[in-house]
Amino acid sequence: MENIVSFVLKVASRCNLNCSYCYMYNLGDKTYLSQPKFMSMETITVFAQKLHTYCQEKKARYVQIVFHGGEPMLWGKENYKQSIEIFTTVVKDVDFGFAMQTNGVSLTHDWYKLLKELNIRVGISMDGPKEHHDRYRVFHNGKGSYEKVVKAIELGKQYGMSNILSVVNLNISPSEFYQEVKNLGVPSFNLLLPDGHYDNLPDSFEKLKVNTLHHTPYADWLIEIFEIWKTDSDRPMIRFFRTLIELIMGEQTGDQMVGRLTNGVAVLETNGALEVSDSIRACYEGITRNDLNIHTHSIDDLYNDPLFDVFFHSHNMVNDTCLTCPIYDICGGGFLGNRYSNEEGFDNPTIYCHDMIKLVSHIQNDIVNSLPDEVCASLDAKEAHYEEIVEELKEISLIKAHDEIKNKLKSFSLVC
Amino acid sequence: MRGDCHVLTDGIYFINLKFFFMKKRVKLVSNLEHKSILKETIQSSGTEKMDLYKAVFGGKGITNPGTGIGLDNCNVAIEGGGGSAAYSKYDPFLRV
Numbered sequence: 001m002e003n004i005v006s007f008v009l010k011v012a013s014r015c016n017l018n019c020s021y022c023y024m025y026n027l028g029d030k031t032y033l034s035q036p037k038f039m040s041m042e043t044i045t046v047f048a049q050k051l052h053t054y055c056q057e058k059k060a061r062y063v064q065i066v067f068h069g070g071e072p073m074l075w076g077k078e079n080y081k082q083s084i085e086i087f088t089t090v091v092k093d094v095d096f097g098f099a100m101q102t103n104g105v106s107l108t109h110d111w112y113k114l115l116k117e118l119n120i121r122v123g124i125s126m127d128g129p130k131e132h133h134d135r136y137r138v139f140h141n142g143k144g145s146y147e148k149v150v151k152a153i154e155l156g157k158q159y160g161m162s163n164i165l166s167v168v169n170l171n172i173s174p175s176e177f178y179q180e181v182k183n184l185g186v187p188s189f190n191l192l193l194p195d196g197h198y199d200n201l202p203d204s205f206e207k208l209k210v211n212t213l214h215h216t217p218y219a220d221w222l223i224e225i226f227e228i229w230k231t232d233s234d235r236p237m238i239r240f241f242r243t244l245i246e247l248i249m250g251e252q253t254g255d256q257m258v259g260r261l262t263n264g265v266a267v268l269e270t271n272g273a274l275e276v277s278d279s280i281r282a283c284y285e286g287i288t289r290n291d292l293n294i295h296t297h298s299i300d301d302l303y304n305d306p307l308f309d310v311f312f313h314s315h316n317m318v319n320d321t322c323l324t325c326p327i328y329d330i331c332g333g334g335f336l337g338n339r340y341s342n343e344e345g346f347d348n349p350t351i352y353c354h355d356m357i358k359l360v361s362h363i364q365n366d367i368v369n370s371l372p373d374e375v376c377a378s379l380d381a382k383e384a385h386y387e388e389i390v391e392e393l394k395e396i397s398l399i400k401a402h403d404e405i406k407n408k409l410k411s412f413s414l415v416c
Numbered sequence: 417m418r419g420d421c422h423v424l425t426d427g428i429y430f431i432n433l434k435f436f437f438m439k440k441r442v443k444l445v446s447n448l449e450h451k452s453i454l455k456e457t458i459q460s461s462g463t464e465k466m467d468l469y470k471a472v473f474g475g476k477g478i479t480n481p482g483t484g485i486g487l488d489n490c491n492v493a494i495e496g497g498g499g500s501a502a503y504s505k506y507d508p509f510l511r512v
Contacts, residue, residue: 235468242472245472250450326441378453380441381444384440392440
């Protein structure tokens with residue numbers, strides 16, 4: 001998969017919520033202030049024309065368009081109608097997957113009807129039970145958004161459009177979180193690890209203990225959820241776990257976080273700027289900014305952006321430690337943004353390295369233990385234990401990353 | 417030619433080397449034959465232990481498999497341009 005498959009359109013650069021952990025507004029990047037509030041139809045049209053050329057040149061048959069923000073619903077219904085019309089008319093011979101990631105607070109019957117009609121799938125951001133959700137996902141006046149979000153999810157079930165996305169919050173007990181999702185009755189949800197890097201760690205990490213044997217708070221939380229999920233016969237799908245299971249079982253899959261595929265994700269900013277996936281912004285102010293704009297450049301020009309080059313190949317451009325790690329084919333070195341440090345740039349294992357080893361080995365062990373002995377024998381499948389893998393990583397790596405790759409990863413260091 | 421080709425070649429080189437140095441193997445299958453054995457075992461299993469994995473690979477136990485947002489990684493075969501082409505509805509943007 002060598003093409004950019006997923007285009008994330010920042011159709012609104014502002015948001016009606018002010019979430020405390022938001023990488024757009026509260027985690028290191030203020031460049032949104034220089035953006036227009038909304039994407040113009042002229043930008044959509046120019047993008048569609050260049051997308052058509054790109055798809056023809058790359059022989060791309062499928063493109064995902066993700067309406068994103070800020071809060072994409074602030075863009076208004078008429079803009080969605082017009083933009084879908086433009087995409088499907090201008091970009092020929094391409095199958096589109098349209099999606100929107102929203103905070104959900106503005107979703108009404110009318111919106112759901114329109115989104116269904118336009119074939120735009122909806123993902124709603126939701127952070128668990130009211131007490132916790134409302135601590136982070138607040139309006140600008142500080143009021144929590146839980147009630148409105150739950151109402152939107154309930155409404156969405158009538159339209160078969162109720163899928164949620166949650167950032168892992170270790171302050172919520174896994175059983176409480178899982179029960180909350182079950183109570184909402186959604187068919188699927190996804191879990192994201194919090195944004196953060198070595199110089200701006202997520203709250204639950206202790207700086208000196210990151211990637212040490214007994215400090216795996218995220219793995220411990222996720223394993224507890226996994227165990228509850230596994231024994232629930234009426235389980236919703238959890239995309240993160242499903243992807244890990246598929247990878248362990250040899251499937252070629254993945255995303256920005258895991259797997260070995262290329263990261264075919266590009267962001268079209270509100271003003272038409274073409275950039276790397278925006279959650280990388282949590283690294284430092286302006287890291288994703290370049291001089292590319294859809295009004296003056298082709299989509300192909302993005303491949304010349306040094307950050308895009310590293311991001312696109314980030315599951316192949318990894319730290320030396322990853323190259324001999326038994327779970328590298330599963331975790332792919334982790335999400336690029338989580339590998340960042342001011343000193344080494346992206347030339348580090350992810351801050352979630354030990355968490356991922358522990359989680360992946362737990363799932364792998366469970367699969368091996370679930371399989372009949374004769375099948376394990378024919379596959380030569382054996383349990384790979386967390387402690388043994390960590391021990392193995394301590395040995396001096398005999399495989400080194402190519403100098404060119406190492407230099408690219410380190411080039412984003414802020415230390416001269 | 418851009419650097420990515422070079423990079424990927426290096427990547428493959430590293431992957432191949434890795435198996436000589438690694439003591440533990442996490443991925444359960446590395447060839448099509450093994451993949452087929454694994455899938456057949458899972459899909460034909462009637463045990464409770466395998467219920468989750470059966471669900472992941474299209475069996476029972478999932479309320480609404482493959483229909484949710486972010487779950488659209490299905491392969492699609494289409495006819496077009498005088499011949500058939502297959503592509504994957506790959507969804508690398510994990511937020512949806």
